[in-house]
Amino acid sequence: MSLTARARRTRVIDDEPAIPQRGRGRGAYWLYLLPGFLLLLIIVIVPLVWNVYLTFTSWKGVRAPTFIGAANWIKLVGDEAFWTSFLNSVWMVIAMVIVPTIVGLLIAALLFDVVGRKFVGRVGSFLRATYYLPQILPVAVAGIVIGWIVRPGSDGALNQLLGGIGIAPYDWLGQMPSALLVLMVVLVWVQIGYPVVVFMAALQRVDPELYEAAELDGANWFQRFASITVSIIRPEIFVVTLTCTIAALKVFGPVYVITRGGPAGATLVPSYYAYQEFFTKRDVGYGATIATVLTILVVIVSIVFIRVQNSLERKERAGL
Amino acid sequence: MARITGRARVLTAAAVLTAAALGVSACSSSGDTDGGSTDGAGQTLKLWHYEGADSAMGKAWAEAINVFEKETGAKVEFEEKSFEQIQKTASQVLDTDAAPDVMEFNKGNATAGFLASTGLISDISDAVAQYGWADKLAPSLQTTAKYTDKGVMGGDTWYGVPNYGEFVGVYYNKDAFAAAGLQIPTTYDEFIKVLDAFVAKGITPLAEAGAEYPLGQLWYQLALAKGSRDWVNDYQLYKNPVDWQGAETSYASETLKDYVAKGYIAKDVSSIKAEDAGVSFINGTAPIFVSGSWWYGRFTEQATGFDWTMQAFPGSTLSLGSSGNLWVVPQNAKNKDLAYKFIDITMRPEIQAIIGNNGGLPVAADPKDITDAKSKDLISTFNGILGQDGLSFYPDWPAPGFYDVIVQQLQGLVTGTQDAATTNANLGTAYDEGTADYR
Numbered sequence: 089m090s091l092t093a094r095a096r097r098t099r100v101i102d103d104e105p106a107i108p109q110r111g112r113g114r115g116a117y118w119l120y121l122l123p124g125f126l127l128l129l130i131i132v133i134v135p136l137v138w139n140v141y142l143t144f145t146s147w148k149g150v151r152a153p154t155f156i157g158a159a160n161w162i163k164l165v166g167d168e169a170f171w172t173s174f175l176n177s178v179w180m181v182i183a184m185v186i187v188p189t190i191v192g193l194l195i196a197a198l199l200f201d202v203v204g205r206k207f208v209g210r211v212g213s214f215l216r217a218t219y220y221l222p223q224i225l226p227v228a229v230a231g232i233v234i235g236w237i238v239r240p241g242s243d244g245a246l247n248q249l250l251g252g253i254g255i256a257p258y259d260w261l262g263q264m265p266s267a268l269l270v271l272m273v274v275l276v277w278v279q280i281g282y283p284v285v286v287f288m289a290a291l292q293r294v295d296p297e298l299y300e301a302a303e304l305d306g307a308n309w310f311q312r313f314a315s316i317t318v319s320i321i322r323p324e325i326f327v328v329t330l331t332c333t334i335a336a337l338k339v340f341g342p343v344y345v346i347t348r349g350g351p352a353g354a355t356l357v358p359s360y361y362a363y364q365e366f367f368t369k370r371d372v373g374y375g376a377t378i379a380t381v382l383t384i385l386v387v388i389v390s391i392v393f394i395r396v397q398n399s400l401e402r403k404e405r406a407g408l
Numbered sequence: 409m410a411r412i413t414g415r416a417r418v419l420t421a422a423a424v425l426t427a428a429a430l431g432v433s434a435c436s437s438s439g440d441t442d443g444g445s446t447d448g449a450g451q452t453l454k455l456w457h458y459e460g461a462d463s464a465m466g467k468a469w470a471e472a473i474n475v476f477e478k479e480t481g482a483k484v485e486f487e488e489k490s491f492e493q494i495q496k497t498a499s500q501v502l503d504t505d506a507a508p509d510v511m512e513f514n515k516g517n518a519t520a521g522f523l524a525s526t527g528l529i530s531d532i533s534d535a536v537a538q539y540g541w542a543d544k545l546a547p548s549l550q551t552t553a554k555y556t557d558k559g560v561m562g563g564d565t566w567y568g569v570p571n572y573g574e575f576v577g578v579y580y581n582k583d584a585f586a587a588a589g590l591q592i593p594t595t596y597d598e599f600i601k602v603l604d605a606f607v608a609k610g611i612t613p614l615a616e617a618g619a620e621y622p623l624g625q626l627w628y629q630l631a632l633a634k635g636s637r638d639w640v641n642d643y644q645l646y647k648n649p650v651d652w653q654g655a656e657t658s659y660a661s662e663t664l665k666d667y668v669a670k671g672y673i674a675k676d677v678s679s680i681k682a683e684d685a686g687v688s689f690i691n692g693t694a695p696i697f698v699s700g701s702w703w704y705g706r707f708t709e710q711a712t713g714f715d716w717t718m719q720a721f722p723g724s725t726l727s728l729g730s731s732g733n734l735w736v737v738p739q740n741a742k743n744k745d746l747a748y749k750f751i752d753i754t755m756r757p758e759i760q761a762i763i764g765n766n767g768g769l770p771v772a773a774d775p776k777d778i779t780d781a782k783s784k785d786l787i788s789t790f791n792g793i794l795g796q797d798g799l800s801f802y803p804d805w806p807a808p809g810f811y812d813v814i815v816q817q818l819q820g821l822v823t824g825t826q827d828a829a830t831t832n833a834n835l836g837t838a839y840d841e842g843t844a845d846y847r
Contacts, residue, residue, distance in 0.1 A: 150499045150526050239684075240676035262618065262679030263823055349812075350619060351678045352820035367496050369809030369842070370522065 136383070142376035149372050160377040170378060173356040176268070177337055180357060183272035184279045184336035189329055191276075192283025195219065197313050199284070200291045216288060220281035227278070231345025234274050235261075264354045267347055271355055274342055279335075283328045290321035322400070330393040334386050358382045448482030453746045455484050457512035458491045464705055464768030465572060465732070471762055472754045479753070482746055495519065502528040507740040510747035515552035515568065515734050516805040517561055517644075517846060523736065524567040525559030530737040533566045535748040541569050544755055544772035548799040549573060549731040558846050561805075562645045568734025571754050573769040575729030575793055576625050576700045578721055579707065583714035584611075584695035596633065596723030606695060607671045614667070615694035617685035618678035618822055621804075623664070624814040625728055626698050628803035631660035632726040640726065640800045646847050652836030653829065661821055661828035668822045678819040700728070704786050705767025718786065720793055729790075729799040731771065807842025 143160050145153035164170055203215050222230065237245045238260035247257040260266045294316060302312045318325070340359040343349060349356040349364070358378055365375030453476070459466040473484045487508070495514060501507060502523065513520050513529075523529045536542055542550065553570055556563030578599075580592050585602075588609060593599040606613035616623055632640070635656040641647040650657075667673045674680070682699075689697040690711045697703075698721065707716065720727050735754065737747045753759060760770035761777035769790045770778075778784055793799060804811035817834050820826040826834075 148499075148522070148526070150503055150528060240679050241674065257676070259676030259679055262676050262819070264825070267679075348619070350816060350819050351823055352825050353816045364809060364812055368812055369807075370499075370518075371808070 139376050139383075140380055142373050143380050145373045147372040148370045149366075153373065156373070160374050163374065164377050164381070169353055169356060169361060170358075172353060173358045173361045173378075174381075176355060176357050179268060179272060180275065180336040180339050181333060183275040184339065185329060185332040187276050188279040188283050188332065189325065192280055192328070193287055193318070193325070194313075195280070196284050196287030196291060197317050199288060200317075201309070216284070219284045222278045223281040225278070227341035228345055230274065230278060231342065234270070234346055238270050261347055262351050264351065267351055268355050271342060271346055274346060275336075275339070278342065279332065282332070286324050286328050287321055290324040291317065294320050323397070326393065326397045330390060333389055333393070337382060337386055337389065448480030448743075448746050448749070451480075451482045451743055451746060453480075453482050453484050453510065453743055453750060454508040454741075455486045455510050455750065456489050456494065456508045457486075458489045458494055459512070464763045464766035467766055468571070468759050468762040468768070469754065472750065472759050475756075475759070476750050476753050480746065480749060482743075484750075499523065499526070499528060502738045502740060505740065507738040509741040509743045510735055510737055510750055512733050513568065513736045515561070515570065515731060516802070517555075517559055518805060518808040518810070520552070520568050520734055520736060521555045521559030521561055521846075522808065523559075524555040524565070525557065528739055529567050530739050530741070530744065531565050531567065532569070532737055532748070535737075535751075536566045536569070539748065539752045539755075541751075541755060542566075545570065545731070546771070546794050548794060548797055549771055551799075552731045552801070553734060560646060560846050561801075562641075568736045569751050569755070570731030570734050570771060571760070572732035572763050573729065573771055573790055573794075573799075574701045574732055575727050575769075575790055575799065576629060576698065576721070577718050577727065577789060579689055579697040579699065579703070579716060579718050581689070581692060581695040581714050581716050583716075584692065588695075592717065592719065593722050599722045603667075603670075603672045603696075612671060612674050612694060613696045614673050615685040615688045615697040616673045616677045617680040617682045618815070618819050619680055620682040620815065621811070622682050622685050622699055623677060623818050623822070624803050624811070625700070626667075627660045627664050627814070627818055628800075629698065629721050629724065629728055630663050631656040631803075632728070632800050633721070633724040634659045635726060635800075637726070637797065637800075644801045644806055646806070646843060650836070650839065652832045652839070657832045657835070658828060661831050664818065665821055665828055673822070678823050701769055701786060701790065704782075708767055708782055718789060720789060720798070725796050725798055726800040727793050727798045728802055729793060730801050732769070806846075807839055810838060810842055813838040813842075 142153060144155060144157060146156045146159075147153035199212075199216060199219075203212055239245070239247070240257065240259040240262060242248065242251060242257050244257070244260075246260065251257065258266065260270050298316050299312055302316060307315070338359050339357055340363065343355060343357050343360045344363075347355040349360050359382065362375045362378040362382070365371045365378060369375075455473070457465075457469060459469065461467070461470065473486060476482070477484055491514070494511070498511070498513065499522070513523065520529070545553070549570055551562045553566055553568045554563050555561055555565060555567050557565075582592065585592060588605060588611075590602050590605055591598070593602050603613050614626075616626065635643075638647070639650075639656055643650050664673075668675060668677065685694075685697065686699070686703055686706070688694040690707065692714055701718070704718065735747075735751045737744055737751075741747055755772050757772065757774040757777055760773035763770040764773045764778040764783055764787060765780045767783060767786070769787060773787075775787075778787060804814055813835065817826075817831050817838075820834075821828065821831040
């Protein structure tokens with residue numbers, strides 16, 4: 089039996105007891121769901137419908153909106169800043185999803201295999217916690233620290249360090265592509281703890297006998313990682329990837345505190361652009377249009393992720 | 409517990425009624441004997457402002473609150489707000505019962521003008537006439553207090569009252585000039601020679617900040633150097649369309665690019681914030697700083713390691729500047745009469761003198777009351793600008809969100825991402841789009 093097949097055998101989805109399905113008393117389920125539906129209606133559906141309506145209006149946030157048809161949508165199509173902001177979302181996905189998930193997976197596996205065995209108890213917990221620390225740090229505080237590190241001129245910590253090896257001071261946040269690069273590095277740093285913690289928790293589910301058997305079969309660390317670890321914690325990888333992708337598409341705080349979309353709009357992202365339209369230009373209708381596009385994108389991404397995950401799970405159950 | 413009998417209830421009710429009657433008569437008689445000065449007794453004036461307690465205005469208004477409470481008998485319920493808080497959320501709050509009675513608000517088309525056009529703040533023209541505030545304000549200071557029905561400043565209707573003024577000039581480190589053997593410039597040519605001299609000595613002379621307002625203000629000051637009052641009226645009051653490839657803006661953008669190229673401004677200016685630029689003047693790193701009078705008080709306290717002065721931008725009769733922020737009275741205010749009384753107190757010479765003696769620029773102070781020598785210098789420079797009708801407002805005022813546009817476009821200009829013509833074209837597009845609703 090292959091390692092992957094053995095790993096799959098540890099899953100017990102098919103053996104889980106099914107929820108009794110009875111014809112009578114189904115009304116009671118709906119009664120329990122009612123509060124949730126009501127909250128969904130008030131907190132999500134109504135604002136969403138209102139937001140979509142606003143995309144067809146000119147509104148300054150007070151008094152009644154004026155209906156202007158599809159003007160905001162037409163403007164959006166030809167708006168260079170809007171397209172720049174969505175292009176930058178791709179960079180945010182790289183920084184908040186792809187890099188943290190891959191690196192987080194490796195770190196989690198190493199922590200589980202190496203640190204977990206050699207450093208037990210408090211030392212192990214401390215080492216795990218250090219990866220999660222940036223997640224706890226308020227983004228405003230992180231922004232101030234980063235601003236101090238990459239400050240222009242010879243006062244900045246990074247420039248001082250580089251000055252020590254003879255490299256001239258550089259304007260990290262004032263130039264492209266360094267401004268985008270700094271923002272991405274910060275996002276990777278902030279984000280990395282989340283997948284590490286989730287994957288660490290997921291690895292607790294792995295039966296140690298699998299690794300022992302694999303070792304006896306002569307599998308090296310990477311083979312064990314690829315065939316056992318990744319295979320078993322695939323549901324968690326999906327969850328992390330989905331939640332991080334949504335967070336990357338909606339990213340606002342780090343951009344607000346570190347670059348404010350600069351220099352010259354080069355680090356603009358859709359959320360910050362919508363915020364500018366809402367609160368500084370008071371063009372609520374156009375801000376709502378950007379927000380609606382962002383919502384549609386997030387919904388599409390979520391549906392695609394969930395469908396792919398379900399499809400893989402179905403194949404897995406079928407033993408394919 | 410003592411049992412309350414029917415007789416006791418009657419006596420208690422009588423006592424309460426008597427006490428209430430006495431209380432009412434006490435209020436009335438008090439009001440009468442003081443000539444109506446405590447007619448606000450029992451009332452509350454809800455006041456919002458965002459000046460720091462240690463600032464000139466913060467000190468003056470704290471005293472105004474004391475005077476107001478003593479004279480009217482009303483209580484002031486003061487809520488300290490931040491500038492951003494009022495700027496971004498006031499319009500929503502003003503439309504509700506939670507609106508204050510009197511509030512400090514930023515002046516200009518996109519701010520106070522916007523509130524005026526939406527009917528969220530009151531037309532206070534009658535109060536202005538009743539209290540005679542117009543007589544205390546120079547014409548160029550009145551521009552930002554009066555708006556049209558579309559919210560364009562310079563209209564006929566009073567929507568606010570300013571207590572102080574502000575302007576942008578040039579701060580010079582006199583000790584650095586003396587050490588370099590240079591004189592404080594009085595003409596633009598001399599200014600450029602000074603900049604060249606500092607560059608030749610390896611010093612970047614101008615403290616600047618491209619991530620925030622200072623660079624945009626320098627850009628507009630350069631445009632003003634080539635502009636006239638008519639150009640300012642076109643730009644700020646929409647009298648005529650602005651030619652964004654015209655002499656004023658072309659000169660401003662090209663000169664700003666030159667300033668960076670020649671080393672007058674640091675190459676990394678685009679990511680520097682206003683605070684860092686101000687600090688580089690305070691710590692003596694940069695000998696010249698083009699910025700506003702709002703730094704004056706701080707420099708007086710902190711730039712103590714050298715002698716310094718502030719002058720209007722050389723060779724230009726027009727300067728950035730305006731009245732300070734305005735007292736406005738929301739349409740939903742519950743105590744408008746008390747609000748007007750409070751505003752009137754802030755215009756009194758003794759309150760104005762507090763502003764003047766703490767680094768501010770009072771609009772109605774008695775010159776004899778200004779005792780601080782440094783403050784006298786500042787007020788004298790400001791009065792010089794007022795005397796030649798020089799206040800020309802700020803570049804971001806004409807359209808909501810234009811501040812961010814200016815910052816981003818000038819970042820593009822000084823980093824070499826785009827040339828002057830493209831920068832001006834982009835500014836023009838955003839300006840035309842942002843002002844379309846007001847024309």
